[in-house]
Amino acid sequence: MKNEKETRRKFATDPVPDLMTDLHTTSTGLTQKEAADRLEKYGENVITREKQQSQLLIFLKNFTSVMAILLWVSGFVAILSGTLELGIAIWLVNIINGVFSYWQEHEAQKATDSLMKMLPAYTQVYRDGKLQQINATKMVPGDVFNLQAGNAVPVDARLIKATSVQVDQSALTGESVPESKKVAFDAGQGEFAESNLVYAGTTVGAGTATAVAFATGMNTEFGRIAALTQQQKPSLSPLQLELNRLTKQISLIAIGLGLVFFVSAIFFVHYPVAQSFIFALGMIVAFIPEGLLPTVTLSLAQGVQRMAKKHALLKDLNSVETLGETTVICSDKTGTLTQNQMTVDHIWTPAHSFTVTGQGFVNNGQIQLDGKPIKYGTDADLDLLIRLVAFNNDTEVEPSKGSARPKILGTPTEASLVILAQKSGIDTKAYSIKYPRLKELPFDSDRKRMTTIHQHDDHTLSICTKGSLSDLLPHCDTIQENGKVRSLTEDDKKAIDDANRKYASLGLRSIATAYREVPQETDKEKQLDGLTIDTAETNLTFVGLAIMSDPPRPEIYEAIKKCHRASIKIIMVTGDSSLTAKSVAVKIGLTFDKARVVTGGELDSMSKEDLKKALAGEIIFARVAPEQKYKIVSTLxxxxxxxxxxGDGVNDAPALKKADIGVAMGVTGTDVAKDAADMILTDDNFASIVAAIEEGRTVYSNIQKFLIYILNSNLPEAVPSALFLFSRGAIPLPLTVMQILTVDLGTDMMPALGLGSEKAEPGIMDKPPRARDAHLMSKTVLWKAFAWYGLIASIISSGAYFFVNHLNGWPLKGLATSGNTYVMATTMTLAAIIFCQIAAAMNCRTENASVFKAGLFANKLVWFGIVFEIFLLALLSYTPFLQELFHTGPLAPTDWIFLAIIPIPLFLIEEGRKWLNRRRLAAKKVDVVD
Incomplete structure (x- = not known):
């Protein structure tokens, strides 16, 4: 990076003749042959993509994840167990998931394509000494080309001619204020601030220029950022890592139990080895939750849909849950925390201080004095200042169409002054006709002033000047107060300076205004020629200050409070100045006024350990470059x-891609930022991030809920096999492998999806993010799934098996090993598990809150799942073809009555446990307060 900065500085500081010599070009550009030779050498002016992995390999990797492999094995086990149909069904689930994942990934990878879209299509270039319009992709180093207001800059270039040039570099720097550009070198402050260099991907806001290209395509700063974005390889999300871990855990448990049952079947039951192996595979099938992956996928998809309704679009399903784990948000300022619309907040004149209401580029506000509206024509000093900023202005604001932002033809700073004039009630067009502009002395970064000369009346010319206070005040020798002009005293200067300092301490920018009226001479043309910078901008009368800011988003205050309550740290990372960054951060409650501000220059010199120490405290980053944002994110x-x-600019793309979750602005954001990000805010509202984080936390909570639900059926599925085994075959298998898979892939799925749509429990945003070492399959999950829900379901379902045998003569005669009694016993075992699952589905809806408080019928999807379970059981029981396939028989009305009673006590017992737990937690809180 250091070498790149040195090279850039050389292009900026070398005399133009030396630069032309180094680039082997002239002021009239290249010949067509030279351009063709260089195009072959340097390549087209495009953003190239790194070599991509073959689409076949990308496609196949979606079928080789840990869970995918486990599903392939599960299908194979099902086929070996003699259940070809369900084995194929499991494989189909895997194929559907893999295809869906591939489609999601394919749609998300578009960042470098968008970089190309940002480059302008055509540019005015000198070839063979003539100005020609060529495709920007054909530009080469050494090309001399023209720029004017509204043009996008196609290459990195050095200015060789410039008139009142201002360039919007926010896409590179994140700074909302346009940079003034000129031919003479000035280092400026911050990255990309050289006064005579322009960069690809930026936009000319005002003025005209001629420049010589010194870098094209991937060699531009724009291309360097694209390369940095491409180098960032996608990593597994926390949820993907956790699901892989969970799958490995379940696999070890299933395989371990399978081995135990395999050995036991040989030595206890004296089964042949082949039959023992099939029996063990059945146990493995019982403990593999085949429905987990599709259930998680569909639950995440539901989360994506809910977030979309809250103006947050997610491109990667796993990002839903990652949001819920977020501990730090690195936020850009301009366009993210603020509106990226310069607005005049105050007007200061020697006699009065006015406030201006209404924010942004819409004139839906008013000027007030002491809280009361004041119109043009009421105060002489205010009237004069309004006229000055209206006259001394090259920007137009086109009215908005519908909900779209007004179009700004010029700079945001001057646009805010146009809006101010509109708020005062004057007709700017009428005044421009009444007082026509005769001459302009354009703004430049040396004198930091702009002057326009107007026809005041038949005998007088008006000289109107605006600029920075420090550069304009020395040229004033009089001051207007209450409509009267008098000499400017030292006390006046101190009062003006004190007012400016007060506003500056709040992070506000000021524009000073002044004027002078001169008698019109007989030879007006000669007089105008004589009014140069030295003669016109002198002996001015000071009028006042227009104070402006980029206002915070209205919703930002409450959003930040929610983040703080949720123990989420927000760090501002901006290209703006230290003073502005800190004042905005303090104003919106992001941090306190003693927070440390680190600039890009300081960040460069900081060691990794120093940076980590700084990040541990309250910190703001200002004047930072793209690579530095990346460094901050990676260090965190x-x-x-x-x-x-x-973020919203090109500069944000590397950090967006490096972050665990990149959040781009949908309205003001560049295509690069949108495609590099994981989430796009369609309303550019920071508050939408908070809503998305809450949704992410809810999704994780819901995954744990349906994980408990899915796992709790594993124990009653396994117990029948254990009974068979440890009775040495005296107890026939109470549940077949087909019936086990019926629960895993059939009756479990729909209620689990309903649990995935459960609303957040109260207080979910008043807790800190979950710890990195916290896992989906926690001790609490295991206890609830196996020792509570699972154990109860095992007792009831096994009891159902023996109850059917009891009705048919057991224990006086042995347990049925075949025939109608055996079929009905296994059917009731399956049915009892399903009805225990109905109670579990309701119980899992909340962790501690009462289901009655959450709304017994509030989650319609859970109830739909319950109805589906009962319908599927009835279908398996009464359909001859399915009876044969699943080894089931028809249930009698008395059986249904018995089954319908099962969920009621299970639900009420769990409600009692939750009530006791709530009381215990409440008592703990009281103890903490005491």
Missing amino acids: QEMGEIVAST
Whole structure:
């Protein structure tokens, strides 16, 4: 990076003749032959993509994850167990999931394509000494080309001619204020601030220029950022890692139990080895939750749909849950925390201080004095200042169409002054006709002033000047107060300076205004020629200050409070100045006024350990470059943080892609930022991030809920096999492998999906993010799934098996090993498990809150799942073809009555346990308070 900065500095500081010599070009550009030779050498002016993995390999990797492999094995086990149909069904589930994952990934990878779209299509270039319009992709180093207001800059270039040029570099720097550009070198402040260099991907806001290209395509700063974005390889999300871990855990348990049952079947039951192996495979099938992966996938998809309704679009399903784990948000300021619309907030004149209401580029506000509206024509000093900013202005604001932002033809700063004039009630077009502009002395970064000369009346010319206070005030010798002009005293200067400092301390920018009226001479043309910078901008009368800011988003205050309550740290990372960044951060409650501000220059010199120490406290980053945002995000990740990075510009793309979750602005964001991000805010509302985080936390909670639900059926599925085994075959298998898979892939699925749509429990955003070492299959999950829900279901379902045999003569005669009694016994075992699952589905809806408080019938999907379970059981019981396939028989009305009673006590017992747990937690809180 250091060498790149040195090279850039050389292009900026070398005399133009030396630069032309180094680039082997002239002021009239290249010849067609030279351009063709260089095009062959340097390549087209495009953003190239790194070599991509073959689509076949990308497609196949979606079928080789840990869970996918486990599903392939499950299908194979099912086929070996003699259940070809369900084995094929399991494989089909795997294929559907793999295809869906591939489609999601394919749609998400578009960042570099968008970089190309940002480059302009055509540029005015000198070839063979003539100005020609060529495709920007054909530009080469050494090309001399023209720029004007509204043009996108196609290459990195050095200005050789410039008139009042201002360039919007926010896409590169994130700074909302346009940079003034000129031919003479000035280092400026911050990255990309050289006064005579322009960069690809930026936009000319005002003025005209001629420049010579020194870098094209991937050699531009724009291309370097694209390369940095491409180098960032996608990593597994926390949820993917956790699901892989969970799958390995379940696999070890299933295989371990399978081995135990395999050995036991040989030595206890004296089964042949082949039959023992099939029996053990049945146990493995019982403990593999085949429905887990599709259930998780569909639950995440539901989360994506709910977030879309809250203006947050997610491109990767796993990002839903990652949001819930977020511990740090690295947020850009401009366009993210603020509106990216410069707005005049105050007007200061020697006599009065006015406030201006209404924010942004819409004139839906008013000027107030002491809280009361004041219109143009009421105060002489205010009237004059309004006229000055209206006259001394090259920007137009086109009215908005519908909900779209008004179009700005010029700079945001001047646009805010146009809006101010509109708020005052004057007709700017009428005044421009009444007082026509005769001459302009354009703004430049040396004198930091702009002057326009107007026809005041038949005998007078008006000289109107605006600019920075420090550069304009020395040229004033009088001041207007209450409509009267008098000499400017030292006390006046101190009062003006004190007012400016007060506003600056709040992070506000000021524009000073002044004027002078001169008698019109007989030879007006000669007089105008004589009004140069030295003669016109002198002996001015100071009028006042227009104070402006980029206002915070209205919703940002409450959003930040929610983040703080949720123990989520927000770090501002901006290209703006330290003073502005800190004042905005303090104003919106992001941090306190003693927070440390680190600039890009300081960040460059900081060691990794120093940066980690700084990140542990309250910190703001200002004047940072793209690589530095990337460095901040990666360092936070090394510290164990789950990082969300927000942004809207090209400069944000590397950090967005590196972050655990990248959040781009949908309205003001560049295509690069949108495609590099995981989530796009369609309303550019920071509050939508908070809503998405809440949804992410809810999704994780819901995954744990249906994990408990899915796992709790594993124990009653396994107990029948254990009974068979440890009775040495005296107890026939109470549940067949086909019936086990019926629960795993049939009756479990629909209620689990309903649990995935459960609303957040109260207080979910008042807790810190879950710890990195917390796992989906926690001790609590295991206890509830196996020692509570699973154990109860095992007792009831096994009891159902023996109850049917009892009705048919057991224990006086042996347990049925075949025939109608055996079929009905296994059917009742399956039915009892299903009805225990009905109670579990209701119980799993909340962790501690009462289901009655959450709404007994509030989750319609859960109830739909329950109805589906009962319908599927009836279908298996009464359909001859399915009876034969699943080894089931028809249930009698008395059986249905028995089954219908099962969920009621299970539900009420769990409600009692939750009530006791709520009382215990409440008592703990009281003890903490005491």
